[in-house]
Amino acid sequence: MSNDWGTPHFIPERVDDFAWENDKIAFRAYGPALRESGEDSGFDCWLKRVDYPIIDKWYRENAAGKSYHRDHGEGYDPYKVGSSRGCGGLGLWVDGKVVASNVFTDWEIIKCEPEESIFVLTYEWKHTGDVYLEIKQISIRMGDRLFKSVSTFWKNGALAADLPIAIGLVMHQKADGVSKDLSSGWMAYWETIDGDGLGTGVVIDPARILDFQLLESSEKLESHALLITETDANGQLEVFTGYGWERAGEILSSTEWNAYLEQFSE
Numbered sequence: 001m002s003n004d005w006g007t008p009h010f011i012p013e014r015v016d017d018f019a020w021e022n023d024k025i026a027f028r029a030y031g032p033a034l035r036e037s038g039e040d041s042g043f044d045c046w047l048k049r050v051d052y053p054i055i056d057k058w059y060r061e062n063a064a065g066k067s068y069h070r071d072h073g074e075g076y077d078p079y080k081v082g083s084s085r086g087c088g089g090l091g092l093w094v095d096g097k098v099v100a101s102n103v104f105t106d107w108e109i110i111k112c113e114p115e116e117s118i119f120v121l122t123y124e125w126k127h128t129g130d131v132y133l134e135i136k137q138i139s140i141r142m143g144d145r146l147f148k149s150v151s152t153f154w155k156n157g158a159l160a161a162d163l164p165i166a167i168g169l170v171m172h173q174k175a176d177g178v179s180k181d182l183s184s185g186w187m188a189y190w191e192t193i194d195g196d197g198l199g200t201g202v203v204i205d206p207a208r209i210l211d212f213q214l215l216e217s218s219e220k221l222e223s224h225a226l227l228i229t230e231t232d233a234n235g236q237l238e239v240f241t242g243y244g245w246e247r248a249g250e251i252l253s254s255t256e257w258n259a260y261l262e263q264f265s266e
Contacts, residue, residue, distance in 0.1 A: 016031030134154075163230055164230050198245050
């Protein structure tokens with residue numbers, strides 16, 4: 001195992017993506033170069049089915065014409081995010097609607113070791129005249145199917161305690177793929193992409209859950225399953241986010257994915 005394992009990467013040559021992985025999962029967030037595009041702060045799943053690093057390799061091969069949107073044996077990126085919350089993205093919860101932040105504005109790598117990597121993404125945006133700041137510290141450990149994020153929010157320069165927040169899973173297909181156990185603090189969505197199942201999910205402290213919402217829309221990428229929560233007295237919110245992909249050979253059904261989340265939440 002080398003120090004390349006789980007190494008977070010800023011990729012300016014691919015419109016400022018920031019990507020991270022371990023031996024089970026890979027994700028990316030969208031950065032400053034996409035500020036005027038349709039993408040914002042939703043998380044993209046890169047579906048991997050090998051236990052070695054693929055981020056640098058896929059970006060390099062994609063630049064040479066070997067698309068990471070096709071599975072060449074290691075996995076691929078078929079997951080659609082756009083302006084949705086993707087897998088576990090956050091948004092303000094205002095009058096029954098999700099108000100999303102834009103792309104991240106800054107990044108910093110805090111720790112990069114074989115067993116764990118930690119980095120920070122900063123989001124700044126305005127809504128109805130108020131200025132919001134989110135500093136999101138993400139950590140990813142080897143062997144886990146979920147990464148941890150601790151977000152600290154400010155509003156107009158002050159820590160934003162009790163700020164209503166929605167945590168989302170985009171629903172690409174029907175809402176009957178949604179599962180949840182609010183008493184255990186988890187929510188999941190199971191869908192099929194190119195013939196294989198994909199389970200996405202989030203886990204939080206069940207005591208922090210205020211509500212669950214199912215927002216269905218005829219518009220593409222606007223349907224979401226949402227956990228409604230709020231920041232604590234320090235303006236913070238802790239969330240675990242991840243996925244299980246059938247083609248990788250370990251999580252083969254919605255039942256198995258839900259069981260993984262239940263065990264993780266204990």
